[in-house]
Amino acid sequence: MVSRDRRITVVARSVRLVPVLLASALAATACGGGVHGTPGGSGVRDPYFPKAGNGGYDVTHYGLRLAYDPGAHHLTGTATLTARATQDLSAFDLDFLGMEVEKVTVGREAARWNRAGQELTVRPHDDIDRDETFRVTVRYSGAPETVTDPDGSREGWLRTADGALALGEPTGSMAWFPGNHHPSDKAAYDLTVTVPRGLRAVSNGELRGERTERGRTTFVWHCGEPMAGYLATLAIGRFDVGRSAAGDLPMYTAVDPAEAAASRPVLKRIPEVLRWAERRFGPYPFSSTGAIVDRAAEVGYALETQTRPVFPGAPDLTLLVHEFAHQWYGDSVTPESWRDMWLNEGFATYAEWLWEEDHGGRSAQETFDALYSGAHFDTEEAGEEIWEFPPADPPSAARISDPPVYWRGAMVLHKVRQAVGDDRFFSILKGWAAKYRYGNAGTADFTAFAERQAPGADLRPVWDEWLYGDGKPERV
Numbered sequence: 363m364v365s366r367d368r369r370i371t372v373v374a375r376s377v378r379l380v381p382v383l384l385a386s387a388l389a390a391t392a393c394g395g396g397v398h399g400t401p402g403g404s405g406v407r408d409p410y411f412p413k414a415g416n417g418g419y420d421v422t423h424y425g426l427r428l429a430y431d432p433g434a435h436h437l438t439g440t441a442t443l444t445a446r447a448t449q450d451l452s453a454f455d456l457d458f459l460g461m462e463v464e465k466v467t468v469g470r471e472a473a474r475w476n477r478a479g480q481e482l483t484v485r486p487h488d489d490i491d492r493d494e495t496f497r498v499t500v501r502y503s504g505a506p507e508t509v510t511d512p513d514g515s516r517e518g519w520l521r522t523a524d525g526a527l528a529l530g531e532p533t534g535s536m537a538w539f540p541g542n543h544h545p546s547d548k549a550a551y552d553l554t555v556t557v558p559r560g561l562r563a564v565s566n567g568e569l570r571g572e573r574t575e576r577g578r579t580t581f582v583w584h585c586g587e588p589m590a591g592y593l594a595t596l597a598i599g600r601f602d603v604g605r606s607a608a609g610d611l612p613m614y615t616a617v618d619p620a621e622a623a624a625s626r627p628v629l630k631r632i633p634e635v636l637r638w639a640e641r642r643f644g645p646y647p648f649s650s651t652g653a654i655v656d657r658a659a660e661v662g663y664a665l666e667t668q669t670r671p672v673f674p675g676a677p678d679l680t681l682l683v684h685e686f687a688h689q690w691y692g693d694s695v696t697p698e699s700w701r702d703m704w705l706n707e708g709f710a711t712y713a714e715w716l717w718e719e720d721h722g723g724r725s726a727q728e729t730f731d732a733l734y735s736g737a738h739f740d741t742e743e744a745g746e747e748i749w750e751f752p753p754a755d756p757p758s759a760a761r762i763s764d765p766p767v768y769w770r771g772a773m774v775l776h777k778v779r780q781a782v783g784d785d786r787f788f789s790i791l792k793g794w795a796a797k798y799r800y801g802n803a804g805t806a807d808f809t810a811f812a813e814r815q816a817p818g819a820d821l822r823p824v825w826d827e828w829l830y831g832d833g834k835p836e837r838v
């Protein structure tokens with residue numbers, strides 16, 4: 363997407379006003395046939411994270427070669443991104459936080475770069491033409507940082523007792539590799555990670571290789587289906603590894619030995635959860651599955667990292683269902699922007715209700731009623747929290763994962779179900795996952811999709827009162 367924000371104006375103006383810069387810009391492109399490109403934007407206008415992502419190009423593949431030494435807390439990396447220019451580019455940004463950049467090349471030529479906050483601005487030797495596919499390589503090293511989110515939670519690169527854990531929702535992946543770190547730009551990944559012998563490195567997708575040489579072990583991971591950067595993970599440490607299958611799917615689990623005994627009974631149920639989810643949501647979208655259970659002191663949350671969710675300790679079955687439901691809703695169908703979080707969390711929460719309904723527990727209607735009355739919660743305050751803002755419009759970045767997004771987001775889906783009936787509703791759940799498989803979709807896409815699937819139903823009040831409306835809706 364071509365995005366014009368203040369930063370571009372500043373760059374453009376300084377090029378016009380400062381002759382030295384102009385001269386060097388011309389010199390840099392002299393053999394490339396003149397200046398025709400403009401800088402890509404430093405963000406994609408996300409309403410909550412305006413600097414996340416970058417304009418002017420689309421990444422199709424990340425090739426990451428990393429080496430980490432937990433003792434020294436030192437990471438070295440070479441990131442090779444393959445991208446397609448969506449405009450003529452004289453410069454473009456990558457999101458990258460901390461670390462030290464040693465060298466940047468675009469194609470075969472060394473490129474100039476500079477850094478400001480999370481923006482690594484790359485000025486290639488030659489301008490890049492619109493629609494051209496180009497390769498940018500960034501060599502870097504240093505001590506990767508832990509990031510504090512607007513809501514106070516911790517992500518990015520997290521140290522563990524025996525290694526590290528990389529988590530990226532919403533913006534932490536820029537702490538360990540440079541990229542276009544916004545959910546709207548999805549790409550395939552190949553990740554090669556070298557760690558001291560005795561430790562393992564576990565990531566998304568399939569393990570393609572493992573070799574030990576001179577005291578270090580290298581793991582090669584491949585994730586072929588498009589993945590948003592925030593869903594990339596890397597766990598380094600000692601793990602009990604389980605290799606098995608869920609139906610035809612290869613399954614790889616890596617569990618902190620201290621959590622192994624408690625995790626075993628629930629992880630054994632992954633194949634059953636996937637079978638159920640396929641019946642409800644349609645075909646599983648990825649080529650492998652599994653889980654990572656790892657303890658980082660600062661992390662108390664699970665994350666739906668693609669193909670292989672991360673749990674901060676032995677999960678319970680409900681949390682397992684939640685993170686696996688995200689594989690359809692969030693990972694395969696990914697929000698267009700962080701405003702659309704309810705498409706992730708409302709769906710994953712509703713999946714919990716459906717699991718319960720399908721396994722002899724409360725019906726989704728009963729769960730809905732208990733939420734509406736407040737009986738679901740221990741305290742009155744907790745019951746009131748879910749009405750604080752409409753799920754489709756969190757008031758700030760600090761609140762994109764607050765209770766209204768989860769609970770009331772799920773209630774929106776239940777209201778859709780009431781309005782269209784079970785048959786239509788379940789075909790909407792499946793159809794949504796099918797239509798936007800491997801892509802991105804926003805809230806307006808969902809409302810339009812649901813309306814098209816249920817032409818006779820009046821969904822307006824659901825959107826107006828439950829999805830976009832302030833306060834607790836009148837019961838309808």
Ligand code: TRP
Pocket residue numbers: 511515531532663664665666684685707762763
């Ligand atoms: N997406 C996670 C889940 O519900 C929760 C989470 C972890 C999260 N980190 C976050 C949500 C950051 C929003 C922002 O499974």
Ligand code: ZN
Pocket residue numbers: 666684688706707710
């Ligand atoms: Zn979730």
